Amino acid sequence: MTALEARNLGKAYSGGGEVAALAGVDLRIAPGEFVAICGPSGAGKSTLSNLLALLEAPSSGDCIVDGIGTATLTDAERTRLRSASFAFVFQAFHLIEARSAAENVEMGLVYRAVPRKARRQAAVDALDSVGLGGKEDRTVAKLSGGERQRVAIARAVVGLAPVIIADEPSGNLDTANSTVIMDLLSRLNGQGRTLIVVTHDEGVARLAGRRIQLVDGKVVEDSAHQAAHQPGEHRAPKGVTAAESADQVKGRPSRLRFVDLLSDAWLGVRHGGIRAVSLVAAVALACGLGVATIGLSQTARYQVSDVFDAAANRRVALAVPGFDSATPVGRRELAALTSAEAVERLAQLRGVESATLLVNHLEISLSARSSDEPVPVTLHGIRSSSPLEAVFDIDFANGQANSFGGDGVIVGQGLARSLAIGPLAASPSIWIGGRPVAVAGVLTDAGYRTELLNAVIMSEPEASALMPPSYAAVELAVLPGAARQVGGQAAVAWNQTSPRRIEVNVPPDPAAMRAPIEASVRSVLVTLTGVALLLAVMMLVNTTSSAVLQRTPEFGIRRALGARRLHLAGLVVAEAVITGALGGVAGTYLGVLGELAATAARHWTPVLDPLAVALGPPAGVVIGLLAGLLAIRPATRIDPASAVRQ
């Protein structure tokens, strides 16, 4: 049983000068007493009851609980003693509106480390004892004022605390409900609990066995020093506190199981309403932006690479300076370099798509008609690993199967114009050495080999049979990025005996320019991501901190029920981490969707960075953790006494 004693108790509040809310109060309250603390508003009634119940520390004097002086206790020791000795009922109920009646009542046991099942059973029994049987799963917000106060009484009952402090318990209720509440509290006193009621209602005060009258922070009257019930009378009558017989619900005061912390935090997020949704949305926004930006930066990087690949030189040109066709060595070299095998060797090099041999011959004389004066025209012999029309653009004459099979000649567009060669539809011929040769097609685009546009082209070795060659060149079409490597091998592949004779022309590799451009694209996007994350963290910290301030009364009642500062810190962090995890998952999902939408709109190929996707949810957890850690301070600084006054 718990005896209370105030010795020269005083409390002064600072704020616009010292306010002496209570001064020099001496009193003893025996176990089982029913005391009414009365007096006008501002007399110091709440201050006295808060000091007696260890919700705040006195400025002078001491409160003695069962012989233990409390002035020198640490916050944790004070909290443990409070949790073991006191239960509270307030005018403003101080229930968590979004949670069920049973969840609110269970809160009285959560901070006593009572296991879930026993807690639930005790809560159901306690609700039953205050006439709320069957309403345990009803959300508090849906209960009437009288019902809410009965839930608060059930929460006070369930912890089996020997002293109940009720601060204006019927202040917010009509007469009928007020009677029910006072009846319930009187019955609890009847079972042996000490009952201290703060009231300015004379009707309520009359129910008490003792009346302490305060005026201006001083006791002006202390009616009776006689206990309504004697110590040791504590009993549990049937139908009122069935759960009280269960020893296990006493639990260990001011203790919290980790699993209860987590489920409490989860309930906090689940029932957090618009506040929780906006917090999850803030994290989702941050993570979504992060994932989308990293994804888009990768996509953009590949896009840049594609542009460079398209622009990259896909060509390697080879040439031999000239042959001396008069000497056997020159002729042998020429035969070797213009052979089908040489072309095939070049075509077989890694990275080569096609190899085209161009042999420049001496000029031949030709005319469009037999009657025309022949003109000198350069003759080119061609041998390619690919069909010629795949290498150059050719318009084919009627009767040709849109490919050059080596029969007849191909005429360059410029030459066709200057000779006024008949329309291709009429399958024209040209006259070479007094004989007509069919024109298979007109070359319209020869790429870099513009000289071919004013030449006549035959396949090798037919051209060599007609005119001696003067020099040879090779055009290699290569895969993107392969030019340099092909360039290094092509000379040997073409001229196995004296590769040094081969001039290799590899244009500069644009890849060298690609790296710095890619890096700058990436750094811009990474900066953007960083700014997005920073903004989100700031937003979250701000919202979390202001959410804590909004929940001041709730945190106050948790402290009154036995929560230590550490427990509140844990709750804030756990809620923030759960919020962060939910936001992280949602954000990753949205980020991927956003990236897909953005890339689809630009007809780009989306590149999903698996690391960014995998890191999205943990990033949410980290953001939540950060916000939670920063909100710990405001949460743990909440003073339970002023919090429950709100």
Ligand code: ADP
């Ligand atoms: P009652 O419960 O009798 O209405 P209180 O105990 O609430 O009176 O308050 C007593 C005096 O202390 C009042 O003048 C009140 O303004 C002042 N007071 C109470 N709490 C605080 C506080 N946290 N800070 C400053 N003054 C306070």
